[in-house]
Amino acid sequence: MNVDSAPNMMPRSWQKLDPFNNPSAPSGPIFMPEYTNANEQASAKLAEEARGYFEKGVSTRETGDSYVKVTVFLATVLLLTALSQRFESFGPRATIVAVASLLLIISTYWILTLPRA
Numbered sequence: 001m002n003v004d005s006a007p008n009m010m011p012r013s014w015q016k017l018d019p020f021n022n023p024s025a026p027s028g029p030i031f032m033p034e035y036t037n038a039n040e041q042a043s044a045k046l047a048e049e050a051r052g053y054f055e056k057g058v059s060t061r062e063t064g065d066s067y068v069k070v071t072v073f074l075a076t077v078l079l080l081t082a083l084s085q086r087f088e089s090f091g092p093r094a095t096i097v098a099v100a101s102l103l104l105i106i107s108t109y110w111i112l113t114l115p116r117a
Contacts (some may be wrong), residue, residue: 066114073107076100 011029017024026032026075087093 063115066110069109070107070114073103073110077104077107 013034014026014029014032019024019027030037041060077100080096080103084093084096084100087096
């Protein structure tokens with residue numbers, strides 16, 4: 001029985017138990033077994049919905065963090081490419097370009113495998 005649907009019925013059934021003289025009677029109508037609180041049920045439903053939104057937000061934040069990491073890797077590729085042009089000899093220039101190429105390959109893989117909105 002929902003209190004909202006029958007507001008007068010619950011106090012009457014509680015009063016039939018003679019709560020003022022009967023110590024074993026429930027201390028109020030809300031402690032009756034028939035009592036259900038519609039607001040409590042709605043609250044539980046909204047809490048579950050909020051939990052779902054929170055989990056989706058956490059997942060979206062983690063995806064965003066991954067994209068920021070890729071952006072930092074790509075910026076490092078640009079930095080290393082510019083730095084390699086400063087060296088006159090072939091050895092250091094080739095090493096830095098090789099590291100930049102490796103970072104570019106890793107970044108490209110991440111971009112292709114990360115989820116999209």
